[in-house]
Amino acid sequence: SAVISQKPSRDICQRGTSLTIQCQVDSQVTMMFWYRQQPGQSLTLIATANQGSEATYESGFVIDKFPISRPNLTFSTLTVSNMSPEDSSIYLCSVGLTGDTQYFGPGTRLTVL
């Protein structure tokens, strides 16, 4: 497996502001994904981060709200824009190492006041 890190690990933000979350992997990976886990809930896929092209968003998630970058095969960022208290969640990146198997980063716990 790979070592996956996320920054920040947690943050408390004011409504209307934006936060950029970083995901770093210690080896090159083909697939990177971003998920949201609301308190006490399951994981929901936000988007697939594609290297060198625009991210592929799932239904209910849009680029203006969750812009994603993937400049290379080891790094991706997710921005949560114009935040509201409803955006309070854990945001997790995952990576696909071999085909379909995915491993998760430690997550970023976001609280919006």
Add this chain to the structure above:
Amino acid sequence: GENVEQHPSTLSVQEGDSAVIKCTYSDSASNYFPWYKQELGKRPQLIIDIRSNVGEKKDQRIAVTLNKTAKHFSLHITETQPEDSAVYFCAASTDSNSGYALNFGKGTSLLVTP
């Protein structure tokens, strides 16, 4: 899109007993079915997975079975221990334009009492 149903939502067993968690999926094209264990405050950890060309897979006390015809798969934990207490998530994945994106069930909170 894919819809994954998971039951039960909570499960309490005594140490040493077996625990079974069941999931169904809707998309017949799904071909990969992982199970994740998430302890409180930690990331989901992959514990076992199965692909559509296999009916059963076992790893020590953990086993997963898949019935493609019925579109359901199950996690079996034998000889449960208190450290097995966690939330377990099933997921289903299809090779698509989004790669192998995972669709998760709602989770099962397993409590193993000594």
